[in-house]
Amino acid sequence: MSALLEVRDLKVRYGGNLALSVGALSLGHGEIIGVVGGNGAGKSTLVNAVAGWSRGAPRVEGSVQLGGRDISALPTHRRVREGLLLVPEGKLIFGTMTVEENLAEGIDDPGEGRKPYSVEEIYALFPRLAERRGHLGSQLSGGERQMLGIGRALRLAPRALLLDEPSIGLAPKLVRTVLQSVSDLRAHGLSVLLVEQNVKAAIEVVDRVLLLERGQVVLEGTAAEMRNNPRIAEAYLGAQRA
Numbered sequence: 001m002s003a004l005l006e007v008r009d010l011k012v013r014y015g016g017n018l019a020l021s022v023g024a025l026s027l028g029h030g031e032i033i034g035v036v037g038g039n040g041a042g043k044s045t046l047v048n049a050v051a052g053w054s055r056g057a058p059r060v061e062g063s064v065q066l067g068g069r070d071i072s073a074l075p076t077h078r079r080v081r082e083g084l085l086l087v088p089e090g091k092l093i094f095g096t097m098t099v100e101e102n103l104a105e106g107i108d109d110p111g112e113g114r115k116p117y118s119v120e121e122i123y124a125l126f127p128r129l130a131e132r133r134g135h136l137g138s139q140l141s142g143g144e145r146q147m148l149g150i151g152r153a154l155r156l157a158p159r160a161l162l163l164d165e166p167s168i169g170l171a172p173k174l175v176r177t178v179l180q181s182v183s184d185l186r187a188h189g190l191s192v193l194l195v196e197q198n199v200k201a202a203i204e205v206v207d208r209v210l211l212l213e214r215g216q217v218v219l220e221g222t223a224a225e226m227r228n229n230p231r232i233a234e235a236y237l238g239a240q241r242a
């Protein structure tokens with residue numbers, strides 16, 4: 001089966017410094033890949049470059065294909081129209097609007113059999129948001145904001161979601177709730193690239209894992225392989241068990 005998202009020879013430089021170099025990355029239809037690694041490993045740089053978005057002005061080389069179409073030259077908003085949605089760290093929600101208002105905006109005519117999630121479907125995925133539908137974005141907890149950020153992306157009929165650290169700052173119980181909801185998206189045929197520092201929690205919900213170190217993929221495998229990999233167990237799972 002052909003991949004939904006294909007990345008080839010991706011290189012990102014900030015100034016003269018090579019921050020990321022990824023030879024090949026394929027995300028299948030309905031697949032969830034966890035991108036893990038320590039601080040500064042290049043995880044955000046990877047998903048930002050795939051989305052065509054950045055905080056600074058990096059130089060980006062390489063190709064990104066979505067559904068067989070080369071989207072490397074498209075600006076972020078055009079990639080969004082194609083169905084590639086980034087939910088960045090820090091989310092993109094409106095603090096002065098209610099949950100319901102934040103979710104109001106959908107996409108007209110996304111085409112190619114794509115269908116935006118309805119607000120009710122998002123409430124079914126995140127019942128917590130339904131309970132908070134009248135609350136302002138600024139009044140939400142970190143976990144609720146994260147759910148709302150994902151919900152807003154789902155309103156735009158994504159084919160692939162790029163999630164940057166959805167569990168950051170959340171209590172352990174909420175981490176599992178949010179990641180379980182991400183896992184549930186697979187049943188809807190959605191593909192997800194999930195950046196996570198919480199390797200132990202991520203490995204429970206993803207199909208495959210990429211370990212980044214200093215901007216390079218140093219280890220790659222199925223979740224089961226990675227769970228049993230001594231390097232992962234020692235550096236990430238053991239440390240988090242302590």
Ligand SMILES: Nc1ncnc2c1ncn2[C@@H]1O[C@H](COP(=O)(O)OP(=O)(O)OP(=O)(O)O)[C@@H](O)[C@H]1O
Nearest residue numbers: 014019038039040041042043044045046055056057
């Ligand atoms: N806008 C920028 N300008 C210059 N260097 C940057 C910029 N953004 C990131 N970098 C550098 O690129 C490297 C990768 O950073 P990146 O934010 O992708 O890492 P990360 O794995 O997401 O880390 P964290 O888990 O701490 O968020 C780091 O060395 C970082 O300092």
